[in-house]
Amino acid sequence: MTYTAPLREQMFVLETVADLPGIAALPGFEGATPDLVGAVLAESARLMAGEFAxxxxxxxxxxxxxxxxxxxxxxxxxxxxxxxxxxGWAGLNAAPAHGGQGLPFVLSCAVMEQLMSAxxxxxxxxxxxxxxxxxxxxxxxxxxxxxxxxxxxxxxxxxxxxxxxxxxxxxxxxxxxxxxxxxxxxxxxxxxxxxxxxxxxxxxxxxxxxxxxxxxxxxxxxxxxxxxxxxxxxxxxxxxxxxxxxxxxxxxxxxxxxxxxxxxxxxxxxxxxxxxxxxxxxxGGMRAMFTMMNHARINVGLQGLAVAERAYQHALDYARTRVQSAKFGGGRAPVRIIEHADVRRMLMTMKANIEAARAITYLTAASVDRGHAGDAEAARLADLLTPVTKAFATDVGVEMTSLAVQVFGGMGYVEETGAAQHLRDARIAPIYEGTNGIQALDLVGRKLGQGRWQGLFADIRADLAGLPKGGDLGAMAPYLDDALAALQTATVWMSGNDGAALEDTAAAATPYLRMFALTVGGWLLIRQAAAASGQLAAAQGDPDFLRAKVATARFFAEQLLPAAPALLGPITRGALSLYAVPEEQLLAR
CATH class of the missing domain: 2.40.110.20 (Butyryl-CoA Dehydrogenase, subunit A; domain 2)
Structure with a gap:
């Protein structure tokens, strides 16, 4: 199975979510123009496809x-x-004083994503x-x-x-x-x-x-x-x-x-x-090591979306060529399985989750760049989003590579097709560099207390207010509004917990992180859809790609984002049910 880097997708996210022009305006990053970034990614894509994949x-x-x-x-x-x-790929974002090229961390993440997929x-x-x-x-x-x-x-x-x-x-x-x-x-x-x-x-x-x-x-x-x-x-x-x-x-x-x-x-x-x-x-070891660990946690998040991307490409290729069974209600002739509704649902679920995870990860990496340039608010946003990036993107990696096996059916369960390798490889990512449970506890126990979530939620509300009332963008708005309202309620509930109630916070941490990630991921996809709609209206860019961006964001909003407000109940019900069955009865049959 070959690998093709999603160059248009990567560049679009860099421009609309990471704000590549803003990054290039930072001191030291003046060379990170769209032309240079595009050339770097294209050359990297050739290396990954030709030698590493x-x-x-x-x-x-x-x-x-x-x-x-x-x-x-x-x-x-x-x-x-x-x-x-x-x-010279090893020193892409290292300091020029030590032989590096001094390019933005977010660009090195895009290159690293390609390498991880390969x-x-x-x-x-x-x-x-x-x-x-x-x-x-x-x-x-x-x-x-x-x-x-x-x-x-x-x-x-x-x-x-x-x-x-x-x-x-x-x-x-x-x-x-x-x-x-x-x-x-x-x-x-x-x-x-x-x-x-x-x-x-x-x-x-x-x-x-x-x-x-x-x-x-x-x-x-x-x-x-x-x-x-x-x-x-x-x-x-x-x-x-x-x-x-x-x-x-x-x-x-x-x-x-x-x-x-x-x-x-x-x-x-x-x-x-x-x-x-x-x-x-x-x-001072932990302070120094956390520099390395935070860097690694963002890159481990990249692993999740990267392996999911490779598995998605693999499953999509299979679905477009495998002919099996007649379409439900559509006659007796067998069709390619991509024409079956459930296979299409799986493929769209993979595509939407991968694009949401990529957007969150690139936003986190770009915030690291801005933080290094002296933007304190951006540095705090990077701190807030790092555990979300690591946990959500690696969970996506496992869930989407499992879906890829499902697309292959029985052929996915045998090693000859290679689909199983993606799932086996992805499974470590939620474990190392701090398990995802630890990431969730970091989010609720440390990062929320820093208060940066308030500015983030305000940014989401501002984008919501600017969406048109009709069309695709207007249709997405209520779903994001519901998710943000639930996230706001859950966050305030978390903030009120202390003393014995901290056990309730610990119990809620993992579903809260998922709610947080779904909401932010949905917001970033809608932001991209708005940018794509603007380019379509101005007759700019590839219209097929841009229409797909809008459609993917709408799928995420309608099919996946409703899971966010649904988590409010489990989040706020506390830890009681986790301990309701005595330890000795967990084994009782």
């Missing part, structure tokens, strides 16, 4: 192979990665490296930046994030990896980390591990955690590679999906000689 099924079947701590990638991966380096397992290598670059640019010393960033930005070296430990899971504050000071100013790291994505491989000359560890006498919990650079090979003062460090992969996981992404158990200090270098201040 063909390796997707190869990586699934062959996987990353580990023998005695050496991890070997499938044939073709090394050449594809060399093309990634040669094209080959999700492979893309994780680049995603983790991009997060490491972001963290080191923000928190490393000038000398550390000099030693590590140029090679990370070029892609010659890759980066990882090492948080999770066997006994800690998502509770980062429970980690035990120890860092002991050494006389030369370095540290000696000892401990074990699990689920380390691309922790070992044979594509790059060096791997720069960013490791959370606890210093001696550090206080318990997250306040006692510091961040360390632990290179696979030590780096000499002139930037050349030195001795092999005392860090190694002692196992790789056997996983449901993303088989070509080596998920490693990493051991530090088996010989008591693992050298690390502290990043930032002692005890």
């Amino acid at each position: 063909p390796l997707n099924s190869v990586g699934d079947k062959v996987g990353a192979r580990a023998v005695d701590g050496v991890v070997t990638m499938p044939e073709g991966f090394r050449d594809a990665y060399a093309s990634w380096i040669a094209g 080959n999700m397992a492979f893309s994780l290598c680049m995603m983790l490296s991009a997060g490491a670059i972001e963290a080191l640019q923000a928190h490393a010393s000038p000398e550390q930046q000099r030693l590590y960033l140029e090679k990370l930005v070029s892609g010659e070296w890759t980066g990882t994030m090492n948080l999770t430990e066997p006994q800690a899971g998502s509770d980062v504050g429970a980690l035990r990896t120890l860092a002991v000071p050494h006389a030369d100013g370095s540290w000696r790291i000892k401990g074990q980390k699990i689920y380390i994505t691309w922790g070992e491989h044979d594509l790059a000359d060096n791997i720069i591990h960013l490791v959370l560890a606890r210093t001696p006498d550090a206080p318990p919990g997250t306040k006692g955690i510091s961040l360390f650079i632990v290179p696979k090979f030590l780096v000499n003062a002139d930037g050349s590679l030195g001795a092999r460090n005392d860090v190694r992969a002692i196992a790789t996981e056997h996983k449901l999906g993303i088989h070509a992404s080596p998920t490693c158990t990493m051991s530090f200090g088996d010989r008591d000689d693992c050298v690390g270098f502290m990043v930032g201040a002692e005890g």
